[in-house]
Amino acid sequence: MAEPTLEQLREQIDGLDEQLQGLLNKRAELAQKVADVKIATDGDAVFYRPEREAQVLRQVKARNTGPLDAETIARLFREIMSACLALEQRLKVAFLGPEGTFTQQAALKHFGHAVETISLAAIDDVFREVASGAAHYGVVPVENSTEGVINHTLDSFMESPLKICGEVDLRIHHHLMLSEHTQLDKITRIYSHQQTLAQCRKWLDTNMPRVERIAVSSNAQAARRLKDEWNAAAIAGDIAADLYDLKILHRNIEDTPDNTTRFIIIGHEEVPPSGEDKSSLLVRMKNRPGALYHVLKPFKDAGVDLTRVESRPSRSGNWSYVFFIDFEGHRDDENVQAVLAALEREALDVRLLGSYPRAVL
């Protein structure tokens, strides 16, 4: 049998596109019916269901046979769901700006492009915008190790009733960059945040073993310094290169290719279990010897896996500490409830910030 011609293949694609379009609109119709049922049963219906979206995306990834890879097709379904949801309700999502930052990328990755994003200048503002109802959800960085913003986010939770209802991981790349003044053969030092220098250690050992590494407060700060120095380079991301008009000499020099930064979604609702969930907890303890041990023991006893622990002094008094704890599981799980009950007995304060689907994309 002869191979199909270009013309024939394009006709096949056209036919297939027509079917696809029919199904997409059919899906939108069904989504409208779902909304109708929700409105009929609950006047104050919530249209966006993070746990349901996570389940759909997991199913899509699990049954995928290619040739589109699982990540790509899940991304397409994210956009399809985003478009269907927008028929019922155009979500407003506030994020820590400015436009074009990783946080905006995270917002669009999580919600798809059929939402309205609102760029705000500070993490506090994002919390306020969501708390007041001006935005449905907010997106803030929570583990941006190189820029140190994590503290603002955690502090904001101490004073806010908002819940965590999702998480997003973004892959972050580091580049070696120069300014226009830099003399390539005379580089004697490299600036970056300590964490970034550590993440690029192998590359630096191999490629620039004799150059001094100088840790500064942020990668953006490192990039800014190059302006006035002719014998220095910096390691930072694309945005810093743009901002300070630097030339990228080597891209993606981080040692671990899956260097990610974590963001959380804040909102008003508690999210029901999706089957694969995480939770975040805030615990305030009296500052006595062994406080950390007492916080962590209930998790071990109940067989609950921790994914992260941060501790910091409480703002509300010199003699107490606050722990931020991420763990596997959902507030509705029995073993999680056992942990919470045990912590209530030990701690001054226990607040579950939220249970939410583990990041799918």
Add this chain to the structure above:
Amino acid sequence: MAEPTLEQLREQIDGLDEQLQGLLNKRAELAQKVADVKIATDGDAVFYRPEREAQVLRQVKARNTGPLDAETIARLFREIMSACLALEQRLKVAFLGPEGTFTQQAALKHFGHAVETISLAAIDDVFREVASGAAHYGVVPVENSTEGVINHTLDSFMESPLKICGEVDLRIHHHLMLSEHTQLDKITRIYSHQQTLAQCRKWLDTNMPRVERIAVSSNAQAARRLKDEWNAAAIAGDIAADLYDLKILHRNIEDTPDNTTRFIIIGHEEVPPSGEDKSSLLVRMKNRPGALYHVLKPFKDAGVDLTRVESRPSRSGNWSYVFFIDFEGHRDDENVQAVLAALEREALDVRLLGSYPRAVL
């Protein structure tokens, strides 16, 4: 018959998603076969075909019955095509940075999100990156009336062999913004680019009739000024508000809701006709009386509609002028060829910068 329950509707959606997924992967397979045929017939095959994509998107919009609107479903197909193309070739698209600008938005709107975007600091750099082959395509603003960058783009064409192979229109919104020092009840002047002030005239007449309007060189410049003034406001876009940390008091105050800015796609290939095309032309004329008349007459004679004419002094000599002309039609059309032949007789130089599909999205 009873209305379906939420559970039943979700089962229907799940079944439909499975079909959708099958079709999406089938489409990707067909796209791979198209690529195979192209490689078999031409070693140096071009996988991205702007005219074909424009045709597919037009068809999708034309046959759409809803409930998803034509714009939304075309956007989904843009992403589907983008993902299928990425299986063969991940396009590299250079744009005028920094990240988060309208130009990046235009690039993603045109190419979908499955491309690699490269942010560059100047329009010249975008031309160079594409000319050298480091990027497949470039995206530059050509009619950003408020920021005045158009000249750089047009000048770059005078010295570059690259072709225009597409156009993108983006809707632009203007907002009234204040700094933290501004005393709301004491505003005596409003800064903005002259063009923007004109675009918001009705709103200003109605809402701030007594406030002085001061035209400055760009909207960004207007936003920057607020830093040191307590009795002024500015009109500018979201990006400027972010950049200078301003508070938006009123959104979308432009009089015409469809205020758009135009971008062009530059590349190496000439694009075959898509059925609805535009062309851009560069004509250099001796500076004699009636030059403009002689340039425009051939269009009128051949019944070719002009969409834009710009003239500026040529760099290569004091006594000649350069005209940039956009018109409806394709280089392969007979009446367009008649125009070109007539212009050849009148002008010092005639260069067709490209024929390309009219913007679909």
